[in-house]
Each structure stands twice: as C-alpha cells, then as structure tokens.
Amino acid sequence: xxxxxxxxxxxxxxxxxxxxxxxxxxxxxxxxxxxxxxxxxxxxxxxxxxxxxxxxxxxxxxxxxxxxxxxxxxxxxxxxxxxxxxxxxxxxxxxxxxxxxxxxxxxxxxxxxxxxxxxxxxxxxxxxxxxxxxxxxxxxxxxxxxxxxxxxxxxxxxxxxxxxxxxxxxxxxxxx
Numbered sequence: 524x525x526x527x528x529x530x531x532x533x534x535x536x537x538x539x540x541x542x543x544x545x546x547x548x549x550x551x552x553x554x555x556x557x558x559x560x561x562x563x564x565x566x567x568x569x570x571x572x573x574x575x576x577x578x579x580x581x582x583x584x585x586x587x588x589x590x591x592x593x594x595x596x597x598x599x600x601x602x603x604x605x606x607x608x609x610x611x612x613x614x615x616x617x618x619x620x621x622x623x624x625x626x627x628x629x630x631x632x633x634x635x636x637x638x639x640x641x642x643x644x645x646x647x648x649x650x651x652x653x654x655x656x657x658x659x660x661x662x663x664x665x666x667x668x669x670x671x672x673x674x675x676x677x678x679x680x681x682x683x684x685x686x687x688x689x690x691x692x693x694x695x696x697x698x699x
Contacts, residue, residue: 555624558614558639558656560676560690561589565653579692583678591615592655596637596674598662601697607663612639612674613655620649626658633670635662635696664698672696 563586579595592613602608612626624642628635639658664670673693680686 555640555642556677557689558612558623558641558658558676559616559679559687560595560614560674560692561585561591561678562615562653563589563678563680565590565681579694582691582693583688589678590653594655595692596672596694598672598696601699602664604667604698605663605665607661610635610637610660610662610672612637612658614639614641614658614676615679616641616654616656620644620646621654621656623656623658626660628660628662633666633668634693635664635670635672637672637674639674639676664696667698670696670698 565588592615594611594613596610596612598610599608614623616622620643621641622644624640626637626639628637630636637658637660639656641656671693672695673691675689675691677687678690680688
C-alpha cells in the first residue's frame with residue numbers, strides 16, 4: 524500500500540518545488556537586472572543547444588567555460604530603409620526562476636544598442652537548469668548604409684566567487 528503513494532508523493536513534491544518558480548516576477552527590491560549574455564563556471568545541467576557566441580564580436584575575451592544562448596542576437600543581415608524588422612536577443616537564465624523582463628533600444632549615430640533585462644521570481648527554491656530568455660524589438664532604420672547592432676548585458680561568474688561584469692556583443696547590419 525505504501526508503494527502506491529510513493530509516485531503520488533514524488534509528483535506532489537516536484538510540483539511544490541517547481542511551483543515556487545511560478546510566483547510573480549520581481550527582482551531584488553522589485554528592480555529588473557541587465558540580462559546575462561555569458562555565464563561562466565556553470566556546473567549544473569547545460570542545454571544541448573548552448574553556444575559560445577563565435578558569430579559575434581565581443582568587447583571582452585571569452586573563456587572556454589563560458590556558455591551563451593544559441594542566438595544571442597538575431598536580425599536580418601540586410602533590411603530596407605524605413606521598413607520595420609524584428610530583432611531578438613537571448614539571455615541566459617541561471618535557473619528556472621529567471622524571466623525575460625523587456626528590452627530597451629537606443630540609437631547613437633549608426634549604432635543600435637539593445638539592452639535586455641531579466642528579473643527573478645523571488646522564489647528561494649528553483650530548478651537549476653540553464654534556460655534561454657528571448658527579448659524582441661521591432662526596429663526601423665532611416666539611413667542607408669552599414670549599421671551596428673550591439674547587445675549589452677552581463678557576464679555572470681559562478682563558482683568559488685560569484686561576480687558579474689558588463690559585456691557586449693555586436694554585428695553589422697546593412698540598410699539599403
């Protein structure tokens with residue numbers, strides 16, 4: 524009889540633990556944080572589709588233990604002047620409690636700076652698996668020529684010491 528309850532108790536415990544991640548999204552003190560573009564020193568489960576970001580130009584050196592989303596910055600290579608197009612950035616959530624919390628866009632000269640934000644649910648119990656958090660924006664570029672798309676965020680180091688630092692990655696886009 525006791526063995527009949529074991530699967531039910533196991534499922535119930537799993538739902539309770541994972542349910543903690545479904546709480547309202549709120550960062551520390553209710554503030555969202557710049558998204559994590561690279562995570563270093565991760566020893567938990569890594570998704571099979573992780574990447575190392577070789578298709579982008581990074582402003583800081585990357586290390587062999589750095590993981591990033593498979594599509595950190597997705598946009599067409601060429602767009603038409605004055606026509607809207609989609610840009611998606613992906614950040615890395617270090618556990619099941621992180622959620623995408625918007626993205627800002629700023630333009631300076633011919634550089635478009637995308638800054639994705641993420642927030643923590645506030646739960647103390649979370650799954651320990653990396654996930655990729657999408658952030659989307661629609662852009663319209665009004666001058667022909669070569670532009671730069673730049674995504675800015677953080678590199679998070681996990682291990683004996685936990686720290687983060689600003690990091691950015693970029694690639695060109697052509698407007699005709």
